[in-house]
Amino acid sequence: MTRSFSWWAALGRTLLCLVFLQSLLGKMGGFGAVAAQMQQRGLPIPAVVLAVSMALMAVGSVLVISGWRQRLGAALLLVFLVPATLVFHTALEDPQERIQLFKNLAIMGGLLLVIDREAPSDRPVRR
Template sequence: MTEQTRRPSLLNRIARVLLCLVFVNAVIGKLTGFGAVAGVIAAKGLPLAPLLLVAAMALMAVGSALVISGWKARLGAILLLLFLVPTTLIFHSDVADTMQRIQLLKNLAIIGGLLLVIDRDPA
């Protein structure tokens, strides 16, 4: 078997699940608190907050499913980055606030993990 056709190791599969748990949990939280989350988005001055929230949930749900399943994991990681990078810049850029700094660093770590998925997953 070549590197391109080899099945991912058990460790790789576990890592992909763990990497996406935060997104799966976030989708559930956004579904159950849709109005409140849309309000937070609107308070940042972003237009069409409910539509942006639905798009964010779709990116997280589809991206997580692809990364976890291993099918088109690279695409899934890209979808998650399309959600995570702007979210990080818009909502977690206040490094003077300890909680926002922790969220920023957590997101940067997740971005690193997603970049590894992109780098390691065959096209």
């Protein structure tokens, strides 16, 4: 049994990844400034960490949006998002940082739903 295409699911996956694509474009345009900010936070080899982060966002977003290997894509995005959230958005006394933290938690929830989505062949047969 093959899963039928759902425009709603495709739209949902695309909307979920827009934030990563927008962030990726910003990092591409300001690579040096972002790497400097990462260095200020004490991250080792910030240019390499940034390049890996950008690759995770790019590959993860493409996989999730396309629907092909979307679970892997969602996992790659989580590998980026969880540490980024812990490093950059834990200053809860700052209302803007609190908003960013909860936005990221909501996105993590969406990615976990993508990961949890079962293929029809994975579902037990109920009689």
